[in-house]
Amino acid sequence: MLDFVVRNARIVDGTGAGFFAADLAVSDGRIAVIGRVPEGAAAREIDARGRVLAPGFIDIHNHADFDLLRDPSGGISLRQGVTTIMVGQCGLSPAPVTDGTVPLLDRYCGFLRTGGETDWSWRSFADWLDRLAALPLGLNVGAFVGQGTIRLAVMGFEDRTPSRAELDAMRGLAREAVDAGAFGMTSGLGYPPGFFSSDEEIEYVAGGLADKRGLYLSHMRNQAAGSPESVRATLNVGRVNGIPVQVVHLKAKAADRPDMAEHLFSIIDGARAEGIDVTVDQYPYTASSTTLRILIPNHLHSGGLEGLLDALGDERRRREAAQEMREWTRCTAAIERGILLMDVPMTPQFRGLSLREAAEAMGLDEVDAALEIIYRNEGNDAACFFTLDEQDVRNVMVHPLVMVGSDGSHPAPGRLCHPRSAGTFPRVLGRYVRELKVLRLEEAVRKMTSLPAARLGLGRKGVLRPGMDADMVLFDPDTVLDGSTHKEPLAPPLGIDKVWVAGVLACEDNLLTADRAGGLLRFQ
Structure with a gap:
């Protein structure tokens, strides 16, 4: 017998194709049937009442690394319909570290921890992944290694050119992280120690990703008038090493150049025509944090x-x-x-x-x-x-290579943070789909599901199809909206009815269940 069936759903399958009406049944954590499910075939029945059933959203850019140690439920993400998050962003990951660099990284990352202390019981990236895997995770978590953390482990916060031995050591740490299960490497070239690194250093260290074609994601050196040069530098990392790259939280400010978005995407589209595998992510707000x-x-x-x-x-x-x-x-x-x-x-x-x-x-x-x-x-x-105007956000959002990433975290209750942590995904669906009609519903869902899943090589996620993981979200397209504001940044969203992780109900009407069906994802 099937575990449960969702009847009368408006299926938005994640591919970008138009919705269709169908039942969807789940068995043993996987989607078993999409179509007409006979009466009595499932142990439980849920009436969707014509609401949208979509794949669970994938947040490709999240900073909850340290927060998960304090609260592994992932509730802030789950309430938005997010079932997978990717951490280790902007060049800062909790590993690899040494006894000597733990105090440096601990002190520097205070602004990312958003409540709570860290015991630093790991040293290698493999140790860090094992620590995550041991947590009772409420959602799926994948991790990148940070180039800044790697440089810190080898050189501390020194502003100088690395020696050949130091370059080789950093490249080796990148390779070790990918071998352990990191999905690739991120850089934060607007932060120390990342901004001490030359473009040539980044290219060499990223060579540690080449054997497995790990993904390189860059918080670029310049996100203002110098964005074109920074985009080209990101692309060159892919060109030199034969690896996929991603420009993270792209900002194309017309105040810097009237046709900035058009210009940046002409560079990106040209690189794809050349054969460089490049994509982009963005959060739907005019403020950064x-x-x-x-x-x-x-x-x-x-x-x-x-x-x-x-x-x-x-x-x-x-x-x-x-x-x-x-x-x-x-x-x-x-x-x-x-x-x-x-x-x-x-x-x-x-x-x-x-x-x-x-x-x-x-x-x-x-x-x-x-x-x-x-x-x-x-x-x-x-x-x-x-830093941005509303039109700047829309100009980036509409491009087909752009996926949604919150750039948020999972702050402790009472902490004041950017509203993107609790509102990114419902905001796209409510404001930019329903209210402003910037995107079709199906295209917005694609940007949150199959596009990031394909980018990460998550072959069983991101699409509603028999045999796929039953990570799903049921929401009301007529009411879905972010509830978070700058004054109430952790206010829950509206219109997200149910969220399942591996076929287990994880969240219903903004209330988390006691069941934890998440787990660590390792790059294969």
Whole structure:
């Protein structure tokens, strides 16, 4: 007998094809039948009442690495219909580490942990995957290794060119991670130590992915006026090593160049015509989010967070840093567009204020206020940066190579964060499909399911078809919408009825069940 059947569903199968009406039955964690299921053939029956049944969404860009140790349920993602997340993003993964670099990475990643401490009981990437596999995961988790973490393990936060031995060691760590089950390597070239690496260094280290054709994903060095050059550098990693690449959270700002989106996609489409396997991901918001430390010029990050705080603790060096920031377009442009302070645990009086409001309260200008907040919070700060216009988001979203990735995390209750963590996928379905009609429903679902599944080589996920894993979401297309805002960033979404992981009901009407059917995914 079949385990259960969902009747009267509007099937959106994940391929981008038009919906069709059918029943869908599940047995032993797999889809068994799509079509007409006879009465009495299943132990349980669920009436979809014409709502949409789709493959579980795949979040290809998530920062919940450390959060899973505190809460392995994955509830923030599950409530959105997400059944698989990919961690280890933007060059920062929890492994590989050494006894000497654990304190450096632990201190630096404070802004990513969003609540809770880490015991650092692992060292190699294989150890880290084993640690994840031992958790009672509520959803599927796959992992990338971070280029920044690799460089930190070999060179610390040193701003210099690596030796040949160091290059070989970093390339070897990338290879070891992929052999252990990493899906590839990410870079965060807007963060230390990633931004200390030359393009040639990145290309060489990424060669460790070549034997298994692991995926290289890049948070690019420049996401503003220099985006075309950064896209070309990402493509060259694929060209040199014969591996697939992905441009993450692409931002094509018309303020930098009126035809920026068209120009960037002409470069990307041209590379595909050349044979380079490149794709893109994006989150559906005009604000980004990260630490205020990105406002500080790169050279001041040599020595890691400890070195930066030492510099900010010295009056002369802080004054020099502030003057340099006032003359640096990246810093002044971000301040001009607007910055909202989110998680600032040591200065809670500024939580939820704009940087301008905090500066006025301190009697400082915004540059000095940013430095003071960084210093007082010891780098454990997070903020939202309003860098895009609405049309910029739409111009990227419509391209067929673009998939959806939240760039979010699973913060502890009460933490203030970007609303993308709890709202990305329902926002696409509600705002950009139903309200603005930027995408067809079927195309939006493809961008959340079969497109990332194919990119990751997840052959049993991303499509509703007999024999595929029964990771599924049932939602109401007439009401689905994000509930999260900048003031209430963890508010649950609307219209997500049921979510199954491997045929097990994981979430119903925003309430998690007691069953945990997730697990670790390893790259094959």
